[in-house]
Amino acid sequence: MSLLTARNLSVGASTRSGDFPVISDLNFSLAPGKILGLVGESGAGKSMIGRTIAQFLPTGFSVTGGTLEFDGDNLVTMDSHKRRNLLGRDIVFIPQEPLSALNPVLTVGQQMREHLLRIGHTDQAPWRERALAAFESVHLPHGAGLLDKYPHQLSGGMCQRVLIAMAFASRPRLVIADEPTTALDVTIQARIVKLIAEMQKRDGTSVIFITHDLKLAAQICDEILVLYAGRPAERGPARALFSQPAHPYTRCLQLANPSMSGERRGLFTLPERMPGLRAIKDLTGCRFASRCPAVIPACREAEPPFLEIGPDHVAACIRPEIAATIMPPPPLPMPETASGEPLLSVDKVTKSFVTSWSLLRKTTEFRAVNEVSFALGENEFVGIVGESGSGKSTLARLVVGLDQPSGGRVVMAGRDVTANRRDDKAFRREHVQMVFQDPQSALNPRRRVASIVTQAIEAAGKRGDNTARLDRARQLLAEIGLPPEAALRFPSQLSGGQKQRVNIARALCAVPRILVADEIVSGLDVSVQAQLLDLLLRLRQERGFAMLFISHDLSVVRYLCDRVLVMYRGEVVESGRTEEVFSAPRHAYTRTLLSSVPPDDAQLDWSPDTVGDVAAGVR
Amino acid sequence: MTSLPAWLKSGRVLIGLTIITIVAVCAIFAPYLAPHDPSEQDLLAMLLPPAWAQGGDAAYPLGTDSLGRCVLSRLIFGARVALTVAFLASMGAMILGAVLAHVAGYFGGWIDWFIGRIVDVWMSFPPVILSLILMVGLGTGLRNVILAIILVDWTRFCRVLRSEVLVVTRRDYVAAARLLGFSHWRTITREIAPATLPLLITLMSLEMGVAVIVEAILSFVGLSVGAQTPAWGQMIADARQNIYQAPWNLICPILAIFFTVFGFNVLGDGLRRTLDTRLSETERA
Known part of the structure; x- marks a missing residue:
């Protein structure tokens, strides 16, 4: 029994300059307790799926066909009252920009309280305990002090934790995380991703994880759906899809990312750009044809059907075996650097800013750069x-x-x-x-x-x-x-x-x-x-x-x-x-940094270093 | 054929421009449009009602005032003072305020602090009292009215523009221009001023409306142009004596002021909506 099922879902937009498709032929089914990764470049239509679920599409956009069923009910035709009851309680969102998702003039505690009241927590008194318990579960320390903080007093990573705590407070059945780590640092990104996975395991929640990072998706998702120009290119179990991509686009995405281990290999540079929404309508054949390195005339004749590659693994390519043969070009050479007189040498450079200024007391300084030397x-x-x-x-x-x-x-x-x-x-x-x-x-x-x-x-x-x-x-x-x-x-x-x-x-x-x-x-x-x-x-x-x-x-x-x-x-x-x-790496911090990057091989275990987690979180 | 710029398509801008053009035509062609000399007294026809009212005279379409002067002619000639003051005073205030705002916002530091404090002190005087004091000191006359308004209202430009300059100065393209070797002057004129220009134009059209009102206030208390030149504020002051016998004498100049200021404000609002890049597409629609 699956929790969320899309059957031939398509979304279209009608504007003054004509109608055009935004998403077509979308099929997936998300089982309870699983993570589905939606991967694609900007403009592929990733976020549109989240907005379709919430029925929060931009003006002029609407579902033009197919169904999207949540627990047996079609979200597309559901009446708004029923949908409102689901959203925020059974279906919740974790946004991309944590700082703009929180109200800047209310304390974190007030916002948490409002959310708890909305999801049906009615008795006034113990909301603090419940809020603190929720914060505890996302490893936010500082106890009651945190409730009285305003969002700007917290770091981006902590704000995202607050939002995750809110999202999971209602024990939702479906969480939609739309690029939840894009605005955050690498080290924080690793921790947030791990946290979402941990919360998901605790509650047995299903998660739709929207990201542009295929490597990251391969690490934490059970299933991945790669979107290209609004149409699925490939869908399959995360590890199988990552290790044996069957669509040239998936393979190209993989090869466009520089590797973190092994020999320095060349990057596969896809030419030009993904066709824009308006251009898709006039394309015949495969949407990826114009950029595909293995294109043959047959590709331009008809839209490729979804071919079964393996168990639950489909690809919209007429020659799915071709993807594996796409090889990265040899890396561009790194010229030998001349040794000798350095062009630039920086010697013990320091930059300090005065953080508080007073005539009476000693001024306090903050050293943004402290005795840095390099050549x-x-x-x-x-x-x-x-x-x-x-x-x-x-x-x-x-x-x-x-x-x-x-x-x-x-x-x-x-x-x-x-x-x-x-x-x-x-x-x-x-x-x-x-x-x-x-x-x-x-x-x-x-x-x-x-x-x-x-x-x-x-x-x-x-x-x-x-x-x-x-x-x-x-x-x-x-x-x-x-x-x-x-x-x-x-x-x-x-x-x-x-x-x-x-x-x-x-x-x-x-x-x-x-x-x-x-x-x-x-x-x-x-x-x-x-x-x-x-x-x-x-x-x-x-x-x-x-x-x-x-x-x-x-x-x-x-x-x-x-x-x-x-x-x-x-x-x-x-x-x-x-x-x-x-x-x-010799320094502990370098090791932390390196461990936050998901490994190239999806089979390897990824264990980001989470030591000293939010210690420096409060400004 | 090139299409019209976006700001000309806005209904507000068109209405504002139409109103101001009508007033401007009256001002420029006043001697040809006015039926009488505005100072010519006809003591046999004092306080006549408008032509359409009972007892009106077709020779005086809007009636006459207590000295038998043609109200319509005085209105038309009054537009000259109003518009001259509006254009020159707001232009002067804009130049003074904008220059100081750009200097303050761009250089920052103690210069910004210094200019900011001057503006603070300046703005703590009640503006009408300040202009009255200035007029007493400077003496009446068109040039002095303009000067008084400039000296009172430049702070408005300075305050608002400075914050805009601050925002633009922090853009990376300004830093990039400096790194490429642009002088301060060139950076301000080529990189910053074009970005603050829309706000400047908007502020100026609003300021013109304010200048019309300030001039009317000054001429109402008799501290504007001399009594020999017709001005709307003066007409209101004169009409006050006979407010019960001849209310139209009061209503006509008030309507003229209302009409003109409304025109400037609608124009300013329209320009703000079309030129201000910070407004989202939705609000513009």
Whole structure:
């Protein structure tokens, strides 16, 4: 007997520009006490399924066919009163952004109390005990003090724990977790995922786990459904699907992620992007055909049927045996880095911020970066890893000169630029440029792409010559792999990956010798991430530059960087060649970081280090 | 053919623009539109009712005031003072306030603190009293009215714009421009000002409405332009004496002020809705 069953479920949208399908041919059945993983890139329709269950679809979207049965009742045709009674009690959601899901002006306790009252806990007095018990079960310490805290006083991980406690308080039968860890640090991610799995086991709850991370899904889910452009590509038992993918898309997703163990292998970079919702309608044949490395003419003739591969394992591919033959390309070579005079050397640099200021008392300081020293050689890629708050970004700002260090020296190409005088700034500008994290905020929405990427020319004061600027822009766009017609677009007309390319192009226009990249691939889909990583490696070969690459994603750093610095609370706790640090970590924190990454092989047991769990959680 | 910009399609903007155009046409072509000289006295026809009322005279469509001057003509000529003050005073207040706001928000630190405290102190004076004191000190006249309004109202721009500048300054693209070697001046004019411009335009159209009201208040107490120039506030002050015999003398200038200020406010609201990037698509619809 299954708890939630989808039979040929399809969702469509009708807009002024016509009707188009959003989800089609969705079939799955979720047994009680099992975890179903929904995996796919952004725009694949993952979240739409959660919204269909809640009947909370965007305006113009509606279920166009099939059924979605919860415990024998069709959720699609159920009357709203009955559905309201199910939602929040039998079916609950764990949201993506814990901080925005909690009301900022009510204490955690008040919100928990409201929730308890709503799910039928009526007697006023013992709600505190019940709330505390719920918090206890998600390993939230601090007892009664926690109830009087406001969400902003808690860390993101703790807020997510509060939400998980709320979700499981009603002993629900179905939990829908929509990317519950995307906004959190890697170390926290591992703990939250484990917590959800633990709660699920305790209550025997069924969980739909929506994620873009196939590796993570393979670890914790019983069954996985891979979505591509709104249609299931493959569905099967998690381990079987992960170890023997039968759809080329699943295989490509796997290969687009850098590995964490074994030889450094190349990334499979899927070309272009997933077809948008509006484009799907006009496609004939397999939706993946335009990007599939093993496409044959027959693929474009008809939509592939779901073929039975193994027990409960189906794939929408006419040649399911082909997926296993897709091999990653050889890795892009890592050029030898010249030893000798370092291009950048940072010597005992400290940045402290005054946290409370008073005329009478001694001011208290917080050291975001504490006596950090490292060197960056010519043409060398150095990764900086650590969780948020470890001082990675502050260090980047000190290197490029956006902030001034409180102590220590920054020496660039043999010149001490710490003082950041006028001529130091000019010197620094020729040597180092920064690529920012959030392309949304890093690109002026009122400038066209051509004007953005050639801002360095504008800064030099050579204005009048617009044709020369446009030529340079086209040249840069070709280098970063954007079509020349993109030059006249505005950033809002580009996709996330394209924006990040423009972001890189702008920094490269000034022909720097050092690039500082702050989390430039986080928040992008794996296929886009793979494209960008290979772009960086290719550019290094073609132009030769050194890079300081800040990331929380260890596998990306392993793929890209020669050396790595591990930062923890403002200090570098370990550094060395990437391979050595990752295979034989010496510092306990490095080990914690490494253990939070799910292993490449789904058969291996994943036991993230959860020591010192929420100790530092309260700000 | 290029399509109209979004802000021109908004109904509010169109209504506002239409009203202001009507008032502006009256102001510009006043000598041709007005049936009489606004200062010409006809002591034989004092306090006439509008032409359609009993005892009205077709020569004076909206009647006459206590000195026998044509109300319609005075209204039309009054638009000149109102609009001149509205445009010049809000422009001046905008320039002063915007410059200080950009300096404060962009540089931050003690500069921001200093400008912020000046604004605080400035805003603690009651605005009407402040402008009255200024007018007493400066003396009457169109130029001084404008100056007084600028000196009172620049704080409004400064306060609101500063917070917007703060938000934009923290965007990464501003940092990127600085890293590429943009000077402070170029960063402010090329990266920050374009982003604050929509708010600036909106604030300005609202400020024009405020300026019309302030001018009316000042001329009501006789501290605006001299008695020889017709102004709406003056007309209200004059009509006060005969409020029972000739209520239309009071109602006409009040309606004129209402009409004009309403136009500016609707325009400002419409512009805010279409230009403000922070508003979601749904509210805009």
